[in-house]
Amino acid sequence: MNTSMKPVWVSALLLSSQLAFAQQPTTLPADTTKKPATSIIVSERVNQAPAQKSAAEKNELKYNLNESGSHFFKATFLNQTWLQFNQSNPGSTVVGVPKDNTLSIGLRRTRMQLFGQISDHVFLYIQFGMNNFNYLNGGFNQTGSSNRKIQAFFHDAVSEYIVWKNKDYLKIGGGLTIVNGLSRFSSPSVSSIMSMDVPVFAQATVDQTDEFSRKLSLYARGQVGHLDYRVVMSDPFPIQTNGAALPTYGPNSIFALKGHNKQFQGLFMWQFFDKETNQVPGYITGTYLGARRIVNLEAGFITQKNAMVHLAAPGDTVYQNMNLWSVASYVDMPLNKAKGTAINAYLGYFHTDYGNNYLRFNGALNPASDIAAAQRPGGLGNTQGNTFPMFGTGSVVYGQFGYLMKRNLFGPGNGTLMPYVQAQVANYQRVTNTLGVYNVGLNYLIKGHNGKFTLDYQNRPYYEPSPSTSPLSAGGRRGQLTLQYQVFI
Template identity: 55%
Template sequence: MKKIFSLIMLGTTVAVAQVKSPDDNKRNDIRYNLNESGSHYVKFTFTNQVWLRLNDNNPGTTVLSDPKTSTFDIGLRRTRMQLFGQLTDRIFFYTQFGMNNFNKVSAFPAYNTAGTPSQRKIAAFFHDAVGEYEVQRKGNNFIRFGGGLTIVSGFSRFSQPSIGTIMTMDVPVFAQATVDQTDQFSRKLTVYSRGQIGKLNYRLAIADPFPVETSGSVPAALNQNSVFAQRKNSKQFQGLLIYNIFDTEDNTTPGYMTGTYLGKRKILNLEAGITSQKNATWRKDAVDTLYSSMTLWSVAAYLDIPLNAEKGTALSAYAGYFGTDYGKGYLRYNGIMNPATGTTQPIAGVGGTHGNAYPMFGTGNVIYAQAGYKFKDGLLGSQGTLMPYASLQRGDYDRLQDAADIYNAGVNWLIKGHNGKLSLNYESRPVYKNSAPVNELAKDGRKGSWTLQYQISI
């Protein structure tokens, strides 16, 4: 009993030693220092994003076999926990556990319309599990090597977004190009190197994509349009170069790139990235099976700067051009946390066209831009400030007669920066129908959705 009591007292003493600090009221993290300087530590974070959404559904939409022209749903867009730390000067680890897109129909895929049993308790999983070793460090310059399950990517900044610091209510998911097809919610088993050399930040990676058969959905049948191949799987090669004109960015965690620093840093970056995989997709041409390499590349500029440091005003903006070659005829619909389960008006040559889905991925090119303005600190007194924003995504895909233009506009109520914020967003998306030639889609009006998000992050 004395030994147990002594251990409890020791644990209490250590805990008190960790929390008593003159900076306690300024701290926004849960952190345990492993040395006196705090350079070695273990840190825990938690993020939860609750969505309340009113959606104008695509034509023919059904929810659990009931026709629905509109839906109101409540869901958890993301619920994540991170545990990571610097164990020595050179050894770093990072893990993330959580779930995504959890609403009342999230465990009821569109092909399960017969009402056979589903399981809503399977959504949480490890997103990341990574170990890193730093081989060189001189000032802000460093070179690290790592491996594991990770989101480290070469395609673009928004292929590896820090979801707790997003400026717009959600990220442009088209940049997570193979999401839940040959990856685990954008993560792959990967070995990589990342580093900062002067003004240049880099990421180089070799990934081993998952078979599309393990995606949790029935793989698309081999047809005239390219779909992810079920044979001849090969490694994926990725590279991203970022030139920092002003400040360098936060490089603590592997991959994850900040959405907006809310004026805390002066950032202007020029970025270029590429992802390439041989024999990634296949298609049928008469009696022949043809394979295509997947090549994704982007060039972009990112700005996030304070305008008036004393008032706390800031500007954030991004513009990028994306080349997306998945193979001839590739086109994929996707609806974020789709509130529906099926449709009575399917579109030939594509699946999952119900609810809030639109042609998100395809062979062609995409232009994406966003901008936001942060008002002065204390605009709402002790209740924080506001940051309105807008974004445009234009997907000009080969099988679309008219480009898919997606508009978003909204405002963040920054109650305590990114740690506690409310976001109200309106999205306008295009609707398509089959058209001649038979393999192409023509625009058939627009639909919209209103979403209120409450984010808690620590």
């Protein structure tokens, strides 16, 4: 070994030996304990009786910066692997070949986080990773090709100042962040979601004028009594930078190709019982698996001046504001603490005004690459595979319910089950009838959210071919069965 490298290796070994694994709730974000890090000692004694008490199993990678553990730095890793069988929308093709259905393997999310309380007033958060990585690598671009080696990117890079020491009253931060308004599902903690996937429509501008729901923002957030709040000013990206072919002007609204205005957001939650985690900027826990008694009412909004544009008549360009708001209730609480049973429930109403007749199809980890031109509903592209009208001007009602079965259902250390149902029901200007997307699923929680399998069946509508000036009519329904394996530490 080059002698000049020895100090580097020695330093790395010393640092890694001090990483502690303190017990934590298995949610993202998680509260940080105040206990000092515990060293792990490996015994090399031979032919001796084992110790009377083994060391407790640990759940996190954490390095304490002070003796009390109030200053720390932490790493987490997440991987969600999907095995997907999908009945494709009519006319779907896979790399130029028509396919009625597909069986595919992909990575829904692969993430790593580095974050910590650097001092009493300073918090740093970094996240790096990739999403929707399958054999199409997120889909062919406008040149008909893709690059499987450039998927990973920085999701978050946030610096936060805590105004009052050891108090959550006011935190001021800035950077690339998912601190969003509108709803709790606009800033979801993806490692702790109750169902297999989040309702992506609540991430209202995802990959249009943001970076996978992250924006360059300045925000203030905190908790005062029962109120949890966040207010945000964002600097949205021009749609020209999203890597897709640019939309064209027409009678239906699109994101504006000219001009640039700031976006303003807010989310306010009234917490009747326990407070939710508030440490990591932005992320809101999906389910606490009965560890907390949460009953919340929430209201949120997103607004941006002249964000949308359409042609009222040839040569008559009309700019419109984007105005989105929602109200919702959320419950996550134990039923029987002795048995470990719990429920998770959410019901929300979303008013989504993207301008005149705006509509966008989307599908998670889409396994199809294109759709025959003759089969395009409303003349829209990207309607192949497992997509449906996820975003549109109109209104959406979203609900979910899950039941956590008793602890150690299959015996000590063998985990338990959590079945769930989801429903997304929308009325959009450009769709003739009510749109309903329904999911039913089952979580096998091997070790809480740290290791779990989820089997999910989704039933969605597909739409008839039509010109761009006509409203869309449902032609029938298709299904998708997905098995997810999540590992998180």
